[in-house]
Amino acid sequence: MTQATTAPGATRAHQRFVxxxxxxxxLYLTPALVLIGLVMLIPLVVGVSYSFQAIMLLKPGxxxxxxxxxxxxxxxxxxxxxxxxxxxxWTFGSLFFQFTLGLGLALLLNTHFPLKRLFQAIVFLPWxxxxxxxxxxxxxxxxxxxxxLPHWLAAVGIxxxxxxxxxxxxxxxxxxxxxxxxxxxxxxAITLLAALxxxxxxxxxxxxxxxxxxxxxxxKITLPFLAPMIAITVMLRTIWIANFADLIFIMxxxxxxxxxxxxxxxxxxxxxxxxxxxxxxxxxxxxxFLLFVYxxxxxxxxxxxxxx
Amino acid sequence: MAVVARRNPLMTVGxxxxxxxxxxxxxxxxxxxxxxxxxPDQLIFTEGTALWPTDATLENFGKVIWQTDFLRFFWNSxxxxxxxxxxxxxxxxxxxxxxxxxxxxxxxxxxxLMLLTQMFPLLMIIAPIYKIVAMLGLLNSLSSLVLxxxxxxxxxxTFLMQSFFDGIPKDLEDAAMMDGCTRFQAxxxxxxxxxxPGLGATLGFIxxxxxSEVLFxxxxxxxxxxxxxxxxxxxFVSKFSVDWGQMMAAGVLALIPSCLFFIFIQRYLVQGxxxxxxxx
Numbered sequence: 403m404t405q406a407t408t409a410p411g412a413t414r415a416h417q418r419f420v421x422x423x424x425x426x427x428x429l430y431l432t433p434a435l436v437l438i439g440l441v442m443l444i445p446l447v448v449g450v451s452y453s454f455q456a457i458m459l460l461k462p463g464x465x466x467x468x469x470x471x472x473x474x475x476x477x478x479x480x481x482x483x484x485x486x487x488x489x490x491x492w493t494f495g496s497l498f499f500q501f502t503l504g505l506g507l508a509l510l511l512n513t514h515f516p517l518k519r520l521f522q523a524i525v526f527l528p529w530x531x532x533x534x535x536x537x538x539x540x541x542x543x544x545x546x547x548x549x550x551l552p553h554w555l556a557a558v559g560i561x562x563x564x565x566x567x568x569x570x571x572x573x574x575x576x577x578x579x580x581x582x583x584x585x586x587x588x589x590x591a592i593t594l595l596a597a598l599x600x601x602x603x604x605x606x607x608x609x610x611x612x613x614x615x616x617x618x619x620x621x622k623i624t625l626p627f628l629a630p631m632i633a634i635t636v637m638l639r640t641i642w643i644a645n646f647a648d649l650i651f652i653m654x655x656x657x658x659x660x661x662x663x664x665x666x667x668x669x670x671x672x673x674x675x676x677x678x679x680x681x682x683x684x685x686x687x688x689x690x691f692l693l694f695v696y697x698x699x700x701x702x703x704x705x706x707x708x709x710x
Numbered sequence: 711m712a713v714v715a716r717r718n719p720l721m722t723v724g725x726x727x728x729x730x731x732x733x734x735x736x737x738x739x740x741x742x743x744x745x746x747x748x749x750p751d752q753l754i755f756t757e758g759t760a761l762w763p764t765d766a767t768l769e770n771f772g773k774v775i776w777q778t779d780f781l782r783f784f785w786n787s788x789x790x791x792x793x794x795x796x797x798x799x800x801x802x803x804x805x806x807x808x809x810x811x812x813x814x815x816x817x818x819x820x821x822x823l824m825l826l827t828q829m830f831p832l833l834m835i836i837a838p839i840y841k842i843v844a845m846l847g848l849l850n851s852l853s854s855l856v857l858x859x860x861x862x863x864x865x866x867x868t869f870l871m872q873s874f875f876d877g878i879p880k881d882l883e884d885a886a887m888m889d890g891c892t893r894f895q896a897x898x899x900x901x902x903x904x905x906x907p908g909l910g911a912t913l914g915f916i917x918x919x920x921x922s923e924v925l926f927x928x929x930x931x932x933x934x935x936x937x938x939x940x941x942x943x944x945x946f947v948s949k950f951s952v953d954w955g956q957m958m959a960a961g962v963l964a965l966i967p968s969c970l971f972f973i974f975i976q977r978y979l980v981q982g983x984x985x986x987x988x989x990x
Binding site: 424426427428437442446449457507521523534538539540542547549550553587638651670679682686687689690697 | 817918
């Protein structure tokens with residue numbers, strides 16, 4: 403742009419270049435970076451260092467470095483392995499239904515019917531309900547005194563009599579999963595709907611002219627187009643759900659008998675109730691490590707099987 | 711032919727059945743909350759599980775508002791959420807603008823860093839944050855919550871703001887700068903007015919997120935005076951676990967601000983959730 407032939411002009415152009423490419427962007431970014439650094443990244447490093455220390459607020463005294471003691475304790479902690487197993491049930495149980503129902507809803511919203519805008523606003527509403535309220539509402543729905551669900555489940559023969567499944571170690575985890583499905587369906591519906599709307603409609607018209615059935619256009623056009631979006635959404639959502647402790651903590655507190663304890667609720671109760679910061683951080687590092695392995699494996703699989 | 715085949719009655723019935731299913735699924739839990747909150751106390755145990763109450767009252771709301779601390783919890787939450795939303799939006803607008811309009815060295819690294827903060831378990835920093843806040847003497851203060859919520863939401867809000875800035879042609883500020891504005895003046899006078907809906911949507915998203923955050927609030931706030939709504943409500947539930955009507959009335963009150971903001975932002979939901987797909 404700047405035609406700088408003389409030395410002073412070149413300097414001015416150079417100054418402007420330095421300003422626009424090296425300094426100015428950072429002026430806009432600095433407040434954000436400072437806050438993220440101070441409130442998230444530094445504590446993250448501090449948190450990792452806690453996992454090598456014994457820090458218990460209930461036992462005052464100087465924190466001391468204990469090397470890998472916390473990790474050895476974790477390896478032989480039965481509760482950790484139970485939580486890990488529950489994390490898998492919680493994450494994939496929630497994910498499967500959120501995804502299936504979300505895809506169904508997205509396909510439905512991609513068609514025409516009367517009052518669609520109102521319908522869309524109503525079915526997305528659960529996303530906006532505060533999570534603590536979602537948790538409490540579903541806990542109440544499962545309560546036989548004031549909630550209808552136990553009576554319905556007993557009426558259709560799933561439960562022998564109307565009792566609170568949140569108190570039954572075999573079934574309790576399905577309570578928070580139900581709440582999570584209710585809360586998470588809109589998210590999948592919205593992201594998948596956005597992807598659906600980006601599919602060129604000419605493709606469907608061409609398929610129709612060639613005599614393809616609705617099912618054929620779904621499997622041959624819709625699904626392949628959605629696949630990249632599905633892959634990325636599912637991966638990110640898995641991590642998000644595995645980290646999501648609010649619903650379980652409020653609905654069951656991890657009980658009865660740790661049957662709903664997942665890793666993230668275990669971290670929170672260890673920090674919040676026992677104030678054992680060293681061990682809580684060790685659990686958190688373990689969770690981070692597992693999520694990292696999961697992401698790496700998934701990305702490798704994607705590179706192998708999805709030719710872009 | 712194909713059109714006729716697609717309009718077969720079975721498909722239509724199936725479609726309306728699906729619509730009905732999703733409507734019921736989304737609304738039933740909220741309907742139940744509302745129903746119990748207007749059921750008079752003496753009827754709760756006889757009609758708790760009936761679909762309609764035979765009598766309705768607003769007594770529970772009166773009690774919650776005038777005889778408990780919920781009004782203060784509500785007020786605390788409102789301050790925290792509004793302050794977090796306002797500060798986050800201003801800061802994220804700057805960062806989002808930088809991502810949208812500049813190509814600079816280190817950009818990829820900064821973006822990667824911001825994505826990283828969305829992936830790791832936030833609970834990982836709950837202990838360090840507690841210690842730092844305690845060291846600063848800010849436990850039980852609303853400002854500590856504002857600071858924490860602001861930082862947590864900046865990455866998501868930045869990506870959201872970037873998507874709004876990307877939608878505004880670059881020529882507009884080029885023209886303003888050609889006419890002698892500095893870049894910052896161009897941003898303030900030309901670009902920001904055009905991004906007002908985007909700023910509003912970001913405010914709404916952050917408000918909703920801050921309004922429902924509970925784990926860090928539980929950790930950092932233990933005195934009744936500065937409890938936010940979620941913390942106050944959980945304390946109330948564990949103390950008075952059989953005052954069903956009042957608890958649900960409080961729940962309905964907690965729903966009001968979220969619903970208002972939801973009505974306001976639902977036009978931007980698609981943009982918000984897909985641009986920052988890392989967050990729900």
